[in-house]
Amino acid sequence: MNTTETTPNEAPEAVPPSEPAEKVELVRKVYVKDLRPNDRLLTVFRVTRKQKNVGRSGKAFLAISLADRTGEVDARIFDQVDRFEPAFAVGDYVLVQGDVITFHGRPQVLIASVERLDPEPIDEREFTPLPEPRAEERPEGSRVVAQIRDIVERVADPYVKRLLLAFLDDPEIAPGLPVAPAAKGVHHAYKGGLAEHVLSVMKLAHRVADHYPMADRDLLVAGALLHDICKVKELSYEKSFEYTDEGRLVGHLVMTAQKIRQHASRIEGFPPLLEQHITHLVLAHHGRLEYGSPKLPMTLEALLVHLIDEMDSRVASWLEIMARDPNDRWTDAAKLYNRHLWKGPVPTVRNRPPVEGRRKKEKRREGRPARAERAERSERTERVERTEAALPDRTEAPAPEKPRDAALPKDLTFKPFSVLTGEASEGADGGGMASS
Numbered sequence: 001m002n003t004t005e006t007t008p009n010e011a012p013e014a015v016p017p018s019e020p021a022e023k024v025e026l027v028r029k030v031y032v033k034d035l036r037p038n039d040r041l042l043t044v045f046r047v048t049r050k051q052k053n054v055g056r057s058g059k060a061f062l063a064i065s066l067a068d069r070t071g072e073v074d075a076r077i078f079d080q081v082d083r084f085e086p087a088f089a090v091g092d093y094v095l096v097q098g099d100v101i102t103f104h105g106r107p108q109v110l111i112a113s114v115e116r117l118d119p120e121p122i123d124e125r126e127f128t129p130l131p132e133p134r135a136e137e138r139p140e141g142s143r144v145v146a147q148i149r150d151i152v153e154r155v156a157d158p159y160v161k162r163l164l165l166a167f168l169d170d171p172e173i174a175p176g177l178p179v180a181p182a183a184k185g186v187h188h189a190y191k192g193g194l195a196e197h198v199l200s201v202m203k204l205a206h207r208v209a210d211h212y213p214m215a216d217r218d219l220l221v222a223g224a225l226l227h228d229i230c231k232v233k234e235l236s237y238e239k240s241f242e243y244t245d246e247g248r249l250v251g252h253l254v255m256t257a258q259k260i261r262q263h264a265s266r267i268e269g270f271p272p273l274l275e276q277h278i279t280h281l282v283l284a285h286h287g288r289l290e291y292g293s294p295k296l297p298m299t300l301e302a303l304l305v306h307l308i309d310e311m312d313s314r315v316a317s318w319l320e321i322m323a324r325d326p327n328d329r330w331t332d333a334a335k336l337y338n339r340h341l342w343k344g345p346v347p348t349v350r351n352r353p354p355v356e357g358r359r360k361k362e363k364r365r366e367g368r369p370a371r372a373e374r375a376e377r378s379e380r381t382e383r384v385e386r387t388e389a390a391l392p393d394r395t396e397a398p399a400p401e402k403p404r405d406a407a408l409p410k411d412l413t414f415k416p417f418s419v420l421t422g423e424a425s426e427g428a429d430g431g432g433m434a435s436s
Contacts, residue, residue: 206220
């Protein structure tokens, strides 16, 4: 077997049969994002999925996923299946020879031959989908965890606060929280991504609590911190991101529920109903049974934690897709969403694309002085004022205020949706109402 080293600039150099097998073969790396129909391939990928299936004709074939740092592509082996099936496994680096076709509107590789490679000379960073953002764009993990702890210190309920601090000090969680990813490949799938996601959801929880004061702020913060925290144990992340045995057999929702019971039992006088509400926040945060939630959201706080988590996850995945894409206005068809995403400048006076210009803190972290930020802000303000001055005057007289219906109460109060629709009795068992 030849040792193969990938390089983006070198053309393939085959090893002559007369030369020693130790000679390194240089292969030009072709990235997933650059695959086009009718391309002939001879390049290296990492195998992330391999499954033997049987087609309609009764003939066996291998369904494979190949990955590099720009994404994943489906692949198939239809010929010599019995020969190639034992030759490589999931996680291996392989030298692939074949052709690129289009199947259901997406690229697919028809593999003619595949060879397992020695991983020693291969740079693993080239083959991990959803790469880490540049260091200057990502806060240091320990600093993110410090911000998480600062939010927890401001929790008002003493029992909730002690429980959350127990998680942050847990020896099975604390070492991994600054470095763990939030997922294998959908969102925040890089080292330190879990802490960033948790912090973002906690900040959103505070904003949501400001807007919906009928929701309990402390419970929202608890759900934001705990909903994914046991991913530090669900995923391994030393070399590549894979599920641990406990992660596959139990999963982070149940693992977190077990931890809640463990820590709550050590806090004297911890209210049982409070423990149940916090556990429910975790068990319901995927929102739907088919998405892996053992329970549908049944409390206002559980619904809001699910929606906040969903929003942060999706926005992060959109931005990561845009950041990886080489185009200027539209991304290539995003496999995750089965559509093209607009990544160009917005057609307003802001005139900036979504992935440009991160938070002010990140700009300062890159060494950009605050004075430059103020100058840019002043320039944007002047541009907005000039634009507004050029617009025709559309000022209209305000519409007359409608008289208030005397039958309505002076002070309207919040009522659960089930009360307003008369569905309270139907959904009382928790299983009768579908999640929207």
